[in-house]
Amino acid sequence: MTxxxxxxxxxxxxxxxxxxxxxxxxERDQQLGKDLVRTxxxxxxxxxxxxxxxxxxxxxxxxxxRLALALRSQGQRxxxxxxxxxxxxxxxxxxxxxxxxxxxxxxxxxxxxxxxxRGHLGGLSRATFGAVTLLDAAGFDSVLIETVGAGxxxxxVMQLAHSTVVVQAPGLGDDIQAIKAxxxxxxxxxxxxxxxxxxxxxxxxxxRGMLTLGLEHLDWFPPILKTVAERDEGTDxxxxxxxxxxxxxxxxxxxxxxxxxxxxxxxxxxVRDWAEEALRAARSDANWDKWHEDVLTGRRDAAHxxxxxxxRRLAWD
Amino acid sequence: MTxxxxxxxxxxxxxxxxxxxxxxxxERDQQLGKDLVRTxxxxxxxxxxxxxxxxxxxxxxxxxxRLALALRSQGQRxxxxxxxxxxxxxxxxxxxxxxxxxxxxxxxxxxxxxxxxRGHLGGLSRATFGAVTLLDAAGFDSVLIETVGAGxxxxxVMQLAHSTVVVQAPGLGDDIQAIKAxxxxxxxxxxxxxxxxxxxxxxxxxxRGMLTLGLEHLDWFPPILKTVAERDEGTDxxxxxxxxxxxxxxxxxxxxxxxxxxxxxxxxxxVRDWAEEALRAARSDANWDKWHEDVLTGRRDAAHxxxxxxxRRLAWD
Numbered sequence: 001m002t003x004x005x006x007x008x009x010x011x012x013x014x015x016x017x018x019x020x021x022x023x024x025x026x027e028r029d030q031q032l033g034k035d036l037v038r039t040x041x042x043x044x045x046x047x048x049x050x051x052x053x054x055x056x057x058x059x060x061x062x063x064x065x066r067l068a069l070a071l072r073s074q075g076q077r078x079x080x081x082x083x084x085x086x087x088x089x090x091x092x093x094x095x096x097x098x099x100x101x102x103x104x105x106x107x108x109x110x111x112x113x114x115x116x117x118r119g120h121l122g123g124l125s126r127a128t129f130g131a132v133t134l135l136d137a138a139g140f141d142s143v144l145i146e147t148v149g150a151g152x153x154x155x156x157v158m159q160l161a162h163s164t165v166v167v168q169a170p171g172l173g174d175d176i177q178a179i180k181a182x183x184x185x186x187x188x189x190x191x192x193x194x195x196x197x198x199x200x201x202x203x204x205x206x207x208r209g210m211l212t213l214g215l216e217h218l219d220w221f222p223p224i225l226k227t228v229a230e231r232d233e234g235t236d237x238x239x240x241x242x243x244x245x246x247x248x249x250x251x252x253x254x255x256x257x258x259x260x261x262x263x264x265x266x267x268x269x270x271v272r273d274w275a276e277e278a279l280r281a282a283r284s285d286a287n288w289d290k291w292h293e294d295v296l297t298g299r300r301d302a303a304h305x306x307x308x309x310x311x312r313r314l315a316w317d
Numbered sequence: 318m319t320x321x322x323x324x325x326x327x328x329x330x331x332x333x334x335x336x337x338x339x340x341x342x343x344e345r346d347q348q349l350g351k352d353l354v355r356t357x358x359x360x361x362x363x364x365x366x367x368x369x370x371x372x373x374x375x376x377x378x379x380x381x382x383r384l385a386l387a388l389r390s391q392g393q394r395x396x397x398x399x400x401x402x403x404x405x406x407x408x409x410x411x412x413x414x415x416x417x418x419x420x421x422x423x424x425x426x427x428x429x430x431x432x433x434x435r436g437h438l439g440g441l442s443r444a445t446f447g448a449v450t451l452l453d454a455a456g457f458d459s460v461l462i463e464t465v466g467a468g469x470x471x472x473x474v475m476q477l478a479h480s481t482v483v484v485q486a487p488g489l490g491d492d493i494q495a496i497k498a499x500x501x502x503x504x505x506x507x508x509x510x511x512x513x514x515x516x517x518x519x520x521x522x523x524x525r526g527m528l529t530l531g532l533e534h535l536d537w538f539p540p541i542l543k544t545v546a547e548r549d550e551g552t553d554x555x556x557x558x559x560x561x562x563x564x565x566x567x568x569x570x571x572x573x574x575x576x577x578x579x580x581x582x583x584x585x586x587x588v589r590d591w592a593e594e595a596l597r598a599a600r601s602d603a604n605w606d607k608w609h610e611d612v613l614t615g616r617r618d619a620a621h622x623x624x625x626x627x628x629r630r631l632a633w634d
Contacts, residue, residue, distance in 0.1 A: 263613045270620045292584070301587075
């Protein structure tokens with residue numbers, strides 16, 4: 001039995017150490033991590049994947065805690081991924097509050113992990129896809145993905161979720177922020193947290209106004225809910241909206257379609273990985289310098305060299 | 318002669334319409350654009366590629382205008398790319414000031430263009446790589462790339478430049494901003510613009526303090542220059558620093574190494590494009606549904622399917 005197979009077995013048996021180790025492989029984008037995700041993929045497809053996004057300061061982590069505890073009290077097992085789009089250079093953690101979150105979820109049925117990648121663009125959404133697949137295969141009923149909703153990478157990450165909750169708070173100018181980051185388009189549930197603060201109704205109206213502009217044609221009209229996560233107010237309504245959205249996805253056939261899309265996606269990843277492997281092999285090929293020179297001088301088009309790179313690699317397989 | 322070849326010829330003959338059309342192909346990430354970039358690549362490698370980045374409001378566009386006019390007055394032909402990382406959904410232009418810029422550079426020796434891509438992550442840096450290659454092959458002596466230095470994509474774009482100028486202004490809290498975005502690590506020249514405003518010396522000291530922390534080991538210690546671009550003050554010192562940095566890159570062998578890296582990069586792009594083409598072909602292959610089912614049910618690992626996808630595609634070539 002390979003390392004990957006035995007780890008996959010541990011993960012299926014819900015061993016926390018196996019889960020943690022697998023997530024580390026995935027986060028570091030190692031070959032073992034890629035093999036593991038492909039191995040686990042057929043076992044996944046059951047968890048409700050919930051994205052929770054919003055600017056810093058809206059009380060996102062507190063809300064995530066409340067939702068996790070509420071789902072846990074229904075008997076669910078919950079995975080939480082705090083996705084941290086570190087700068088590729090400075091590597092600083094943006095989600096400084098994740099330590100706080102870890103304290104509150106020490107129960108056996110809750111697994112919390114923060115994910116960061118410093119690599120290339122797209123690395124974060126790939127790592128998140130892998131981590132979600134792992135937690136899903138490990139039998140977690142819901143997987144919560146928490147991100148700071150700021151950039152393109154977070155939007156890509158949120159597209160992995162079945163249901164995305166966009167959290168805002170009064171008085172942060174988030175109505176404008178939301179348009180900029182394209183966050184409105186990815187939200188299926190809107191939450192105005194800190195609803196006991198001044199201006200909460202204004203924020204609700206601002207969101208409603210923007211939603212009405214663009215989404216009349218949809219079957220699912222995103223609810224706009226008020227919460228005070230600090231005092232656990234409104235949590236149940238968010239949970240109900242999530243259950244409604246899950247039911248909507250299943251009845252409309254979208255749930256199955258998302259799973260089919262993921263299957264396509266993992267084949268795509270495997271083909272792309274094959275190409276990267278071919279490139280790695282090419283760089284240590286005896287012909288590399290000649291290929292390089294041919295392309296630099298224009299003797300051959302890079303596309304011709306590419307076909308030769310692929311052909312040589314395939315001869316090995 | 319193919320469309321690509323005749324367009325490439327027009328670009329070499331510095332025809333503005335051919336240049337504009339080629340840039341549109343590249344921006345839209347079409348097959349023709351990819352073919353064009355590979356065709357032009359051997360003709361490039363001569364232009365000094367200069368990145369200019371900084372937060373909105375620091376006077377970046379004004380500085381770009383000043384630099385372009387100063388280089389133009391030395392007899393250079395100048396290409397300017399204003400890179401606009403639109404939100405993938407809302408597609409709004411961030412560089413609202415680019416119209417203003419176009420007014421001032423109507424001379425035949427200056428070509429200005431804004432670039433935006435709405436596609437996947439990494440699309441922006443690929444389009445910029447293509448656009449720089451095109452302008453370089455068209456004989457522009459310097460290519461200026463202007464970005465809002467905020468996210469990961471801009472950092473990737475800036476890595477295409479030989480020399481990156483990081484622009485800041487007093488009183489915007491940019492010293493902190495710089496660390497967050499990892500901008501310090503990509504700058505080879507720092508400019509404090511609006512140096513007639515209060516706090517300019519403080520900003521200079523803040524930059525110097527941060528540079529001294531991390532970069533003692535480098536051969537090139539980034540100069541920190543003060544400008545008032547509005548009144549064309551300090552432009553010449555920036556031009557001199559750019560020339561010094563170019564000379565430094567050439568003498569240290571880094572200029573040649575960057576060209577070699579670009580050659581590797583274009584082979585990589587060609588291999589990746591080959592893989593994407595294989596995937597497109599796979600999706601209309603009679604076996605696609607079976608492959609999909611095999612992966613979904615776990616009958617076969619996605620890696621095995623990937624090898625088959627590649628093999629079938631290669632049989633065609």
